[in-house]
Amino acid sequence: MGSRPLKFWGWGYEDGGPSEEGMQHLAAALASRFGLEGLEVDRAPRVEELELPAPRVPAPTALREILTDATYERARHSYGRSYRDVVRAFRRSFPHPPDWVALPRGEEDVARLLDWCSSARLAAVPFGGGSSVVGGVECAPREGYAGTISIDLARLDRVLEIDRSSRAARIQAGVLGPALEDQLRPHGLTLRHFPQSFEFSSLGGWIATRSGGHFATRYTHIDDFVESLRVVTPTGVVESRRLPGSGAGPSPDRLFIGSEGILGIITEAWMRLQDRPRYRANASVSFASFEAGVAATRALSQSGLEPANCRLLDALEARTQAGASGDATILLLAFESADHPLDAWIERAAELCQDHGGVLPEGALRTRTDAGASREGSAGAWRSAFIGAPYLRDAMVAMGVFSETFESAITWDRFEDFHAGVLAAVNDALKQVFGQGTVSCRFTHVYPDGPAPYYTMLAPACKGRELEQWQEIKRAASDAVLRLGGTITHHHAVGRDHREWYDRQRPEGFARALAGAKQALDPAGILNPGVLIDPSGT
Numbered sequence: 001m002g003s004r005p006l007k008f009w010g011w012g013y014e015d016g017g018p019s020e021e022g023m024q025h026l027a028a029a030l031a032s033r034f035g036l037e038g039l040e041v042d043r044a045p046r047v048e049e050l051e052l053p054a055p056r057v058p059a060p061t062a063l064r065e066i067l068t069d070a071t072y073e074r075a076r077h078s079y080g081r082s083y084r085d086v087v088r089a090f091r092r093s094f095p096h097p098p099d100w101v102a103l104p105r106g107e108e109d110v111a112r113l114l115d116w117c118s119s120a121r122l123a124a125v126p127f128g129g130g131s132s133v134v135g136g137v138e139c140a141p142r143e144g145y146a147g148t149i150s151i152d153l154a155r156l157d158r159v160l161e162i163d164r165s166s167r168a169a170r171i172q173a174g175v176l177g178p179a180l181e182d183q184l185r186p187h188g189l190t191l192r193h194f195p196q197s198f199e200f201s202s203l204g205g206w207i208a209t210r211s212g213g214h215f216a217t218r219y220t221h222i223d224d225f226v227e228s229l230r231v232v233t234p235t236g237v238v239e240s241r242r243l244p245g246s247g248a249g250p251s252p253d254r255l256f257i258g259s260e261g262i263l264g265i266i267t268e269a270w271m272r273l274q275d276r277p278r279y280r281a282n283a284s285v286s287f288a289s290f291e292a293g294v295a296a297t298r299a300l301s302q303s304g305l306e307p308a309n310c311r312l313l314d315a316l317e318a319r320t321q322a323g324a325s326g327d328a329t330i331l332l333l334a335f336e337s338a339d340h341p342l343d344a345w346i347e348r349a350a351e352l353c354q355d356h357g358g359v360l361p362e363g364a365l366r367t368r369t370d371a372g373a374s375r376e377g378s379a380g381a382w383r384s385a386f387i388g389a390p391y392l393r394d395a396m397v398a399m400g401v402f403s404e405t406f407e408s409a410i411t412w413d414r415f416e417d418f419h420a421g422v423l424a425a426v427n428d429a430l431k432q433v434f435g436q437g438t439v440s441c442r443f444t445h446v447y448p449d450g451p452a453p454y455y456t457m458l459a460p461a462c463k464g465r466e467l468e469q470w471q472e473i474k475r476a477a478s479d480a481v482l483r484l485g486g487t488i489t490h491h492h493a494v495g496r497d498h499r500e501w502y503d504r505q506r507p508e509g510f511a512r513a514l515a516g517a518k519q520a521l522d523p524a525g526i527l528n529p530g531v532l533i534d535p536s537g538t
């Protein structure tokens, strides 16, 4: 991360995000959107203003050199980066920081830290990039624990080995997205897993949360790229065998993929890589209605064409995120390949869109060998908005604007009712809580049997009451998602924020099996308590 300091309270770099002038511009635009006279921009917190409670436990001498109680580090590791997290941090509220932040240098340090936590009854919270939006890294107080240690994997940041013939690499789990790609680039290889949080999230975090990347079809989740894993648990190291596929019983990797730090700390993974793409073909297709766009997207998802990008934006989302004017629904479509030109693919995709009334710009359908195609037109506008959005969310917190997202997945046969029901519930809640507000929708990923809709909400919040207001909206949205048959999360994970709904969603027998795995690997129940499942006896 070099010497450019990161915000301890929000997204990205301290000097990132809109300029002073940009903030005023945004405030004016939002005020006009909500019909308000103006929005006052509050000043961001400074670390000197924080007074954190002293660590409740002393650091053992043997571990002292990898532990810090610096205020900045404890504050930065207190929360993830959800709207709720940013609000609390922005308001200088840090009642439960980790007692110590640990920076292990390697696997041995990780094992020693887990031994200390088990014997001293300390909660151990694995921390990758800290970009969780579901309370996954929060050091929430829990009865029966003497303190909390945030275990930050930042120093485990190297690509250790590359197997060119199998096109795979052994990679340490703490590496952040850009550093990972920098190390693979000289080999002409790439993981090509680009979540929106790519810049500040880690390989281990992606695996632990089953993160969703930029591929809208086929390789949607990190799961698809994991070849094998190495995990340090309180009862020893678990390592799976490198195999391209295996039918030998339930998959050991699948036990840890999505385990959200409750079963062990992922220290390394062999990951399946790809050659860097040379050919690209993009198109932005307009539809007169959302329904027509949905029908075209379904046809595409079932065509076997497997576009890399297939993001459908409803009219509001297209207007605010892709610079589109009017009421058109937009489908951002892209194919990429390291091996072959893509004219046949994009032409067939265009035909499928046109069957449903899709309109394409003149001359859009040709393969290009530069990366420029994804940076032009609606696709380019959407890409810039996508990358800048997290900084804007912080700016909105400073202005007292509620800006929150939630996501799900549902089969095509139920999508129409699901979408209508979710919109009704959320619009109703926004009106009740804020008096007004908007909710827009896009598909982040699509499958032959259904889409993953992603909803963005904006409303003028009441400064000082943001957390209560958030709670009411979160409950209304999550209740609707579950009642209408969706999943509580498609790729944001469960963490602490989705626990209640996850408990209702998962089969009871599976919950017992997970509890058994937890008991076997983490008998003292120290790892990330409160996430996914309660440790037995607590």
Ligand SMILES: Cc1cc2nc3c(=O)[nH]c(=O)nc-3n(C[C@H](O)[C@H](O)[C@H](O)COP(=O)(O)OP(=O)(O)OC[C@H]3O[C@@H](n4cnc5c(N)ncnc54)[C@H](O)[C@@H]3O)c2cc1C
Pocket (backbone or CB within 6 Å): 011, 080, 081, 082, 125, 126, 127, 128, 129, 130, 131, 132, 133, 136, 137, 153, 173, 174, 194, 195, 196, 197, 200, 201, 202, 203, 204, 205, 206, 207, 208, 209, 210, 211, 212, 213, 260, 261, 262, 264, 265, 266, 267, 390, 491, 492, 493, 495, 528, 531
């Ligand atoms: C602006 C923004 C955009 C986002 N966009 C996306 C997106 O496009 N797709 C997506 O899927 N998610 C997205 N997220 C959510 C988040 O980035 C993902 O959940 C990501 O995978 C978390 O990675 P991390 O390294 O930051 O993990 P952290 O936030 O540090 O941790 C997440 C969870 O994993 C556990 N964990 C972390 N590292 C390890 C490890 N080595 N071993 C065991 N457990 C571990 C933690 O204890 C915690 O429970 C976004 C978040 C933000 C703030």
